[in-house]
Amino acid sequence: MRISTRGHYGLKAMFDLAQHYGTAPVPLKSIAERQNLSVQYLEQLIAMLRKAGLVKSFRGAQGGYMLADNPKQITVGDVIRALEGPVAPVECVDEIDPKECDQADYCISRIVWEKIRNSIAQVMDSLTLADLCREAKAKENEKEREEKEESKEGV
Amino acid sequence: MRISTRGHYGLKAMFDLAQHYGTAPVPLKSIAERQNLSVQYLEQLIAMLRKAGLVKSFRGAQGGYMLADNPKQITVGDVIRALEGPVAPVECVDEIDPKECDQADYCISRIVWEKIRNSIAQVMDSLTLADLCREAKAKENEKEREEKEESKEGV
DNA sequence: TTAAATCCCGAGTAATTTACTATGATTTCA
DNA sequence: TGAAATCATAGTAAATTACTCGGGATTTAA
Numbered sequence: 001m002r003i004s005t006r007g008h009y010g011l012k013a014m015f016d017l018a019q020h021y022g023t024a025p026v027p028l029k030s031i032a033e034r035q036n037l038s039v040q041y042l043e044q045l046i047a048m049l050r051k052a053g054l055v056k057s058f059r060g061a062q063g064g065y066m067l068a069d070n071p072k073q074i075t076v077g078d079v080i081r082a083l084e085g086p087v088a089p090v091e092c093v094d095e096i097d098p099k100e101c102d103q104a105d106y107c108i109s110r111i112v113w114e115k116i117r118n119s120i121a122q123v124m125d126s127l128t129l130a131d132l133c134r135e136a137k138a139k140e141n142e143k144e145r146e147e148k149e150e151s152k153e154g155v
Numbered sequence: 156m157r158i159s160t161r162g163h164y165g166l167k168a169m170f171d172l173a174q175h176y177g178t179a180p181v182p183l184k185s186i187a188e189r190q191n192l193s194v195q196y197l198e199q200l201i202a203m204l205r206k207a208g209l210v211k212s213f214r215g216a217q218g219g220y221m222l223a224d225n226p227k228q229i230t231v232g233d234v235i236r237a238l239e240g241p242v243a244p245v246e247c248v249d250e251i252d253p254k255e256c257d258q259a260d261y262c263i264s265r266i267v268w269e270k271i272r273n274s275i276a277q278v279m280d281s282l283t284l285a286d287l288c289r290e291a292k293a294k295e296n297e298k299e300r301e302e303k304e305e306s307k308e309g310v
Numbered sequence: 311t312t313a314a315a316t317c318c319c320g321a322g323t324a325a326t327t328t329a330c331t332a333t334g335a336t337t338t339c340a
Numbered sequence: 341t342g343a344a345a346t347c348a349t350a351g352t353a354a355a356t357t358a359c360t361c362g363g364g365a366t367t368t369a370a
Contacts, residue, residue, distance in 0.1 A: 195332080
């Protein structure tokens with residue numbers, strides 16, 4: 001029950017792009033450095049995201065990538081699905097193309113997989129990249145406050 | 156983002172055992188036939204369930220397996236975890252043994268994986284085998300009613 | 311006009327995991 | 341004793357994962 005590194009690293013990259021939304025194109029090299037990933041592998045992942053229409057690319061010097069849309073409009077679900085395919089804990093409850101199963105009528109485990117699928121989708125689809133940026137900022141502020149407290153107390 | 160056949164088939168087997176709870180031990184062969192699975196593969200899965208304390212075994216002729224506890228007391232989560240290990244969409248948010256990650260402080264994607272993990276766990280842990288048996292019965296009744304309607308209408 | 315920066319594309323590959331099968335031993339009941 | 345079971349271990353083909361490698365195409369800046 002794992003997400004592969006594709007989804008894992010890909011989401012990091014998209015979060016990075018979201019934090020640079022509205023600026024010049026961001027080259028992969030800088031994303032790779034900040035997120036501690038290999039450029040060559042990232043190239044593959046971002047190609048998938050581009051084909052899914054989630055990022056725009058600009059070639060040549062000063063080129064790079066940017067989100068194709070406002071971070072508020074892009075959900076975690078969009079990103080994960082582009083990289084990992086449709087949500088489907090087992091193939092017979094695939095979101096897009098459920099595999100025909102001769103036991104579908106009376107298979108009870110199916111109910112379980114459907115519930116799991118729906119709960120995963122619900123989380124992914126209700127979280128946008130903008131939400132993540134907000135969380136990141138909140139975390140940062142908290143950290144700063146803590147540091148101030150510490151220096152006050154002379155720890 | 157898949158559950159392997161271990162969890163998939165294993166849950167079917169446990170559901171089968173739940174439907175026979177309170178009767179004589181059920182041999183693997185009969186489970187395999189009803190659920191359309193290979194006996195030899197099932198042997199491996201049920202061994203894991205036995206080691207996890209979820210089923211009891213009886214060797215020799217007239218032997219077989221039975222649930223170690225009332226179906227009301229065994230959750231889908233118990234079964235899946237016994238077969239697939241702890242819920243962990245990525246290793247850094249493993250339920251039991253999260254892998255140390257030097258970015259843990261500021262890694263935002265982590266928040267996403269935690270939410271997904273929790274929602275999966277919530278579904279799994281709130282569904283018992285008894286719930287599945289009840290759903291199976293409801294489905295069966297519904298089918299019977301439909302069939303009666305059909306014969307009335309002479310379709 | 312050339313060099314540098316960047317994206318783009320396809321192939322290759324080692325390691326791991328999955329989903330089994332195969333074999334044979336042991337236990338128990340009738 | 342013999343049939344019906346569980347129990348244990350090993351083997352394995354296929355698929356997937358997580359990459360790396362090499363080179364080409366495009367754009368910009370000097």
